[in-house]
Amino acid sequence: MADKELARVRGRFVEKVSKALIKQLLDDLLEDRLLNDGETDSVLEDNTGKADMARCLIDMVRRKGDRASRKMIQHLENRDPTLHSELGLTCKPTPGEIPAPQNQHAWSNSLVTTTDSFWNEKRKSKDVYAVSDESLRSRVALLITNRNFANERLTRKGAEKDEENMEKLLRSLGYEVVKHNDLTAQVLHTFAEHPKLRDTDSVFVVIMSHGKRECVFGVNHSEENKDEFPVDNIYRHLGPQECPALMNKPKIIIIQACRGETGGSVLVSDSASAKVVSDDVSQQLPANGGGKIVDDAIRYVHKEKDFISLLSSTPAHATC
Template identity: 45%
Template sequence: MDATKKLILDALEEIVNADFKRFIWHLWNGVGSDIEPIPQARLENVDRQDVVDRMVEKYSTNAGTVAVQVLLNINQNSLAKKLDLKLQEVQQPEPEDRRNASVSVEDQPIQSDWKRPHSITQSSQEFKRTTLRENGNNVYIPMDKSQRKRLALLITNIRFKNSEYNRRGAERDEENMEWLLTALGYRVEKYRDLTGQEISARVEKFAARPEHKDSDSTFVVLMSHGDIIQNKDAILGVNYDEVENPDDFFFVDDIFCSLNSEKCPALIDKPKVILIQACRGEHLGGVKIQSDSAVHREKDFVCFKSCLPGIGAYRHPVEGSFFICYILDVFCKQAHTDDIMELFRKVTLRMEKDPRFKHAELRKDEFAKLMPCIDRTSLPKKLYLFPGL
């Protein structure tokens, strides 16, 4: 903790008095929607050392992350990046025990200096032939690469009408997901900063695309703020305001309705992968322990969400969402041999072990924890992505 306090103090000593006053202003007026402010009375007539002490008292081991966010709020982006890198250097790794000793490097949490892999490991023709031959009807059969027209839909909300909702770092998520989907052979339809009604329209239009007839699968990725509304998962539109415009949202369930057998017959019997990076509530995720023939209306879906019901998702203000980073890392290294459910399991395993959430207490008796969730799954077969083939 002493090392963290020194790094924050060093950063504050690099800013002029006017910016220091703005830094304090953000601390008592609210750093972000998911970070409790420090009472103004605790920040009156304080110097830089006092501010660091108040932050550690309030945010404990998460004080460094809060400092980075405030620096971003006052447009000290370079200093925020510098502080973040130094904080990662002093972060203590989780002690290895017998549970982890036999786990491969690929199953461990991503490191603090993680960067997107330069490329995705490609499947071999031999692996593909063997997998299809040995598994028969238990695997979705991919179409020939030269004939298929794979499409993916990517919607990312970053800037909101209420600037306090802006999602810093989400640009990196958008860049990473577009890169991954393209590497997997999908042509990406990308949209940014949509209202709930616009999201609905884009999803419906995407479902009607004729190219799906010549495709063997699809991805739909939605990244925004989220909440539970009317007991359903909702994606918030860019004009959402809890008081002035509470109806600007899109229900996640509507994706399934738009892409089901009735509304999108071109994707019947073809896997539809839904990825959702959004909060599902405000809890932190951890507490102190005490045709002629009938077809299924909805089938061949799998939905992977960034967090459990009622829990908030976490996003780094520079590098993007933890959920998206793990998907990139696991898919790039292991999609050449693992089916998609195994890939999702490995993402979950590694996120569960991430030491950054081990002792991050943001509220009394409530700790930051992040566990993704597979939801509403109806895949009767294994889906291999066979990257490169």
Template identity: 55%
Template sequence: MAVAALTGVRTGFVDNVSKPVIKQLLDDLVEGGVLNDGESESVREDNGTRADMARDLIDIVRKKGDKASSKMITYIQRRDSSLYEKLGLLDNQPAPEPLEQEPSKQEPPKQEEWSDTLKHTTEQFWRGKLRDNSIYPVTKEAFKNRVALLITNIKFTDATLNRNGAEKDQENMEKLLSALGYEVVKYTNLTGKEINEALIEFSKHPKLKETDSVVVVIMSHGKLGAVLGVDYKKTLSNTEKQDEFPIDNIYKQLGPEKCRALLDKPKIIIIQACRGEKAGAVLVSDSTKQDLVCDDVKQPSPSLPAEEEGLEDDTLRCVHKEKDFICLLSCTPDTVSYRQRDHGSILIQYIVQVFNTFAHEDDIEELFRKVMHRFEDFKTQNKRQMPTKDRCTLIRRFYFFPGL
């Protein structure tokens, strides 16, 4: 019996378990439903020494019976296999049933299993992360002060560049961001200069001092390193300057040098725009016969060989000037991203699916990975697209804790 097994190793457990393992076991037991938050807090705060914490913990669990004791034995095996062997639990107890695979390690479900609405995290899950120094802190007060910037270019001065279907992207992202607790500052149809001005204004938003994070979403046509403004022209005279917004400006305006309010806070960037700059490209418009179009004004002719593009060089950046960022770009360098006229961009559709289904239990990097994995299913004739995580300087894990 599991209770007898724990009772038999009580002294050895008290003498040998480390304090970090005790804390991990407490988190496991809370998430596993063995302990409640009050019992966990009592073990942490009402005992002055490591040994007292260990003694209190094992006694509480033993009194809850075989099922609780069996779970604790399983958690000990997972958290400290050498302690598990030293205590002789393998000899005193049948091999514990394997733990269910952690949600963050699971592959995304099939398409029909995606959630249509955002799942909420539990109070228990949030409290279990509060004392973990490897996670960015999220308090209920900070959650109430979240703010996000959403910029969508749909209609261009040159009507042949209009992004039909992007209205759906704007609607979907605004709904998702609001559900995640963010006040959405929304702009539509901006020039490159106006995008920059909107970003500067956003960097002064009064809620940034109290928020735990920000999200910036920009959706437009694009090229490598830039998002295109609505006044972009296919051809320019010698005296004209092209209407573009350098993506690098996001890092400059929201970095610690110009935005102290966001120091040490996650800054999540999502860019839905192509990154192709091919010589000999042809202009692409949203033909009424096309259900799938790309978000670049340039697309290589299939008869021309691909040209290599240089990678962006991050080696000269100082860490203290750029930290706590993560960016998801809709495609790899030198490639295009696609948009459906009726449903919007493929990237935004997949982000909504993944976030609705997993944001309640996965951190942002795992969410982005699952979005990328989702593109394994995107295979339309000879078209492929792969999003890219870029310039990630997160030093901890960030959870949205939706519904907090």
């Protein structure tokens, strides 16, 4: 019986489980309707320490019988397989029950966090960037969204939705988000002086605008007024020379902008006599003229498809 399994590992569960995992298990059991709101609140609010919360949770579930206990064991295995294995838990289905399919991963609209054991293991590794509790509290990200341009034809309709989703993602990862909207090309200078950069363990810079190969456009950009921000300036402003606070820290740059005016795909045919039908992606699929072209033999492929490029130096720098 599953409730006896929980009784067997009770002491080690109380010792090893984290507070974050307790909350996750409570959420799972609440969603299964095996616990109610009052019971979940009782576990968290009526107990001062992590160990007492763990004792309260496992005893509460055990008293509810085999089904609730089996569900908790299953959720523990999904949430923290390492702890589940360390406890040596087993949960055989009752007669007539169909076991749940294994290795099925459903899509989620919310961030799925890693297991505590994996997180703690990586934090202690010398092969990853150092992360501390202080650096987690000091994480900071820059989010620039240019939607409304002086030239109304360039208005990026729907950009506010991209901004909303990106901000949600960054905040869920623990970053304070410094937001700017509808900017000209002068902005990154001030971010490089943000007071939290000294203590953060990493930085995100997200820029969403129009652009071309080596530049992102400010909102005043036009043919006459080149309001451009060179992408290379990001590396200069946040590099060790101008921003030593970010030395030896990951700096993740995300740019949502065009890098030219031509399409990135070509229209190709499976026919041996016509490898490329057109490199103009605006062209419609050609009509079937006299049976010479078969519609389902024509498709678009990316121009740089299947390339892997390894360069010995970064742009504009000599190979040492």
